[in-house]
Amino acid sequence: MKVCTDACLLGAYADVANQQAAPRLLDIGTGTGLLALMAAQRNPTARIDAVEIDTDAARQATENAEASPFSDRITIWHTPVQQFNTAPASYDRILTNPPFYTNHLRSPDAAVNRALHTDDLPFGDLLTAVDRLLHRQGQWWVLLPPYEMDQLTQQAVRFGLTPFQRLQVQHHANKPFFRHITGFSFTSQPGTDSTLAIYETDGRTYTATFRSLLQDFYLIF
Incomplete structure (x- = not known):
C-alpha cells in the first residue's frame, strides 16, 4: 500500500517518547513498515515489533x-495479530492505522481489500488484541475517520480503554474533519483535543503546524 499523509501524521503525532530504557512498541498492520520506522527514528532506544497479515x-x-538505520531494533512478524504472541506480551505503546470499511464496494485486488476493509481485523478482534498486548500503564494510538473512531471508542469502553487525547485533522480550515488520531489508555490521563489543517485555504500550501510536525520526515521541508 502506498504511504499516505494521514498515516505520516499518526507516526509523527503519537506519543512514542516513553522515558524508560528500551520501551517496547507494537505496530499492528504495519504495511510498508512506515509507523515502525517513524517510531524508531523518534525513539532511539525503542524495541519495535510490527505485525502484518499480507x-x-x-x-x-x-x-x-533491513535497509534502514534501525534494522537492529525492528522485527517484522508475518501473522494475524489475533495469533500474535510474544513473551512478555506487554507493550508500552501500540500504534494502529486499521482497516475501517465495512459495507463499501470491493476492489478486484485482494491486498487492497485486506488493507481497507475490516473483514480480517474487525474492531472487536483489534480491541481484544490490544487488551491482551498493551501494558496497563501504556498507550494505544489509533487513526480512523470520525464516524469509525466514534464506533471504536464506544466498543473500547467495554475493555476499560478510554480516550485521553485527540487530534482532529482536516484538509484545510474550510473543510470538515476527515481523520481523528486518538490516544487510548487503561488509566485516566490528562490530555486535550486539538485540530490540525494540512493546507492553507488555497489547498496547496502546507500550514506551519503541519510543516513543523512533519519536518523530520518530509524531505521537501
Missing part, C-alpha cells in the same frame, strides 16, 4: 526495515 506487505516491510 505476505507481500510483510516482505516489503522487512526489506524497508
